[in-house]
Amino acid sequence: MGARSKARKRALDILFEADVRGVDPLTILAGRKDEKDPNRVLPAYTVELVEGVTAKTGRIDELLSTYSHGWTVERMPAVDRAVLRLGTWELLYNDDVPDAVAIDEAVELARTLSTDDSPNFVNGLLARLLEVKASS
Numbered sequence: 283m284g285a286r287s288k289a290r291k292r293a294l295d296i297l298f299e300a301d302v303r304g305v306d307p308l309t310i311l312a313g314r315k316d317e318k319d320p321n322r323v324l325p326a327y328t329v330e331l332v333e334g335v336t337a338k339t340g341r342i343d344e345l346l347s348t349y350s351h352g353w354t355v356e357r358m359p360a361v362d363r364a365v366l367r368l369g370t371w372e373l374l375y376n377d378d379v380p381d382a383v384a385i386d387e388a389v390e391l392a393r394t395l396s397t398d399d400s401p402n403f404v405n406g407l408l409a410r411l412l413e414v415k416a417s418s
Contacts, residue, residue, distance in 0.1 A: 286327055286379075290368060290387055293331035294395070297364040307336045335371045342370045349410045361396040362404065369408050374415055381412055 283291075296314065300307035311332045314324050335342065343355045346366055355363060369388030372379045385408045392400040 285325065287387060287390075289325040289327035290331065290391065292324060292328040293335070294364050294368055294391055296328070296332050297335060297367060298360055301360050301364055307332050331368060331371065334375055335367050338371055338375060339367065342367050342374075345370060345374075345411060345414070346407065349414070350407050359396060359400070362392060362400050365391045365396065365400075365404055366407060369404065370411060373408060373411055381415075385409065385412065 296310050297307055300310050303310075311324075311329065315329070346355050346358075346363075350358070358366070365388050368391070369384055372384035372387070373381055376384070385405065388408055389401045389405045392404040
């Protein structure tokens, strides 16, 4: 697993934990950054992802609600919601990550951490968002 993939997984863990606990992801991020154990230093890309997703959560959730047919963001499994927020942020707001990589990485996280149906759901929804991105 590459360094960015590991950073994504760490960011996903933080976003998921924050969602389930009902706290601000930046609070959890700050707690992770304060730890004194040098083996638990967060990668800079993890920090960028969590801060980026947190800054754009309102817009991201609006897009997810608009383009996920039959699913509200609140009804999505928490893991899928976190994966989609992360993937959407990379797809729409991070020009350093190629679109295909953003989608592939999100699908892989869904495949590893969620239900059997989640990879297809994540892939389809992010593909719709890519179409919207391309047309704007």
